[in-house]
Amino acid sequence: MDQVRVAAWASDPIALTGLTNHLKSRPELLVVPRARRAEAAVLVFAVGQVDREAIAALRAASAESPAAIVLVAGHVDPGHLGLLADCHVSVVLPRTALDRLTDSVLAAARGRTTSLRDQVDALAHEGTTAALTPREVDVLRLMAEGWDTAEIAGKLCYSERTVKNVIYAMTNRLNLRNRPHAVAYAVRAGVI
Template sequence: MDQVRVAAWASDPIALAGLIEHLRSCDEIQVVPGQRRGEAAVLVFAASRVTPDVKAALRAAASETPAAIVLVAGHVEAEELPELAACHVAAVLPREAIAGDKLVKSIVAAATGRESSLRDLLGQAQSLQHAAGGAALSPREVDVLRLMAEGWDTAEIAGKLCYSERTVKNVIYGMTNRLKLRNRPHAVAYALRAGVI
């Protein structure tokens, strides 16, 4: 199989460097420089959110080249999908997909012309929002959840984190109430599914 020519774009230079390095490590992909993105079969865009700047970059890329776009984002609103589809976005993936093979599979699928319909993009965005549920947890909540998962009680968690017991109870109450979790085990299960612990 021929290598897929891919150009990368990211909302910040550090993310771009990491994305390019990862793409270069994949045998199925040949990375072309951003200034030559017109030669790419697929463009990979990485951003934490779909901001006006990201939309402008997507529109500019779509006007320069007919290449399919794979968007890796932390969050995408359903209302943005028609605009994304108009910009040749063929797949919407969570940021965690960069480390896995799902990104490569999506790039190969986009290069072979298997574009996603608006319904497919909606499903991808919904799974992205579900996977981003861990983003709803603060660092303090994650720390408490990690210790809860290890079996520590409220007093022990308070001692390890140098909080008062009341603070720990407030963190747990606020988190379970906000996320509509039934109890502490349900909170730990939620955090495990979200991949934060």
Template sequence: MDQVRVAAWASDPIALTGLINHLQSRPELLVLPRARRGEAAVLVFAVGEVDREAVAALRAAAAESPAAIVLVAGHVDPAHVGLLAECHVSAVLPRTALDRLTANVLAAARGRTSPLREQVEALAGEGGGAALTPREVDVLRLMAEGWDTAEIAGKLCYSERTVKNVIYAMTNRLNLRNRPHAVAYAVRAGVI
């Protein structure tokens, strides 16, 4: 069996490390280093949302290589479908669906993906309420480091009440039982 050559890009180093580790765990994929990204059959991009930085990176990758791109995102505006298509994006997945990533990478390598608009609309329906805000991600990262509420508040220049409200809103919205469950969710989603 030939391995599919894949390269990874993420909006932050922690997400990139998690993404690379996930891709390397799959025997059907060969993860290439950044210097050899132009040789990849598929590029996997992980972003919280499609913002200026993500668009610039997608455009640079599309200019560098004709490879198909699998975009893993917390949020994608349906208005960006045309832009994504121009950048060779062939598949869009929510950050919480890493279990489907390999299948989508293989499908993209073979040119067999569903229409991009349908994928973006599915992401909006599936992950719209589950996407974590940057504030929630900051709090989760510090919680994962073992910081308590007062320490998190001091580090982020928030009040303790604000930190508690962020945690409460997030755990309620995502149906998480407690703080450790929230951290585990964020790790599985590839956010921290």
């Protein structure tokens, strides 16, 4: 099996170390150092969001090498699609999807990827659902069924205070007005 040459870039040194170690752990991939980035078939960029620094790095990398780019990001503005395409970005993954990174790198190396628009839309959807913790989803499902605080606490083996804290923290973090608004948010996010 031929290894795919890959290089890594991240917006901070800790993320770069983690990304590089993850890539090195995969036998299908051969990580090349930054000085030899032009030899890579695929470049993996990890950023919180596509900001000026990320855009400058993407432009520099695409000018230096024709390699396909896998962008791992927390948020991508759909308005940046043209820029991403110009910079050889062929895959956009959420930061929470490291389990799909190797397959994405291999697909990018082969030139087999879906449209960037579909990937950015999926990233936006995953970002919405990731905003809710599993505990919050459990509470929301029971709220949607019409259960009150005491019933939810009994069903989930939490105290009533814990259930109230979960609801309060979630509604404040997501700027939701009340419990029905929280349930509607979860429905629109596709988690219940």
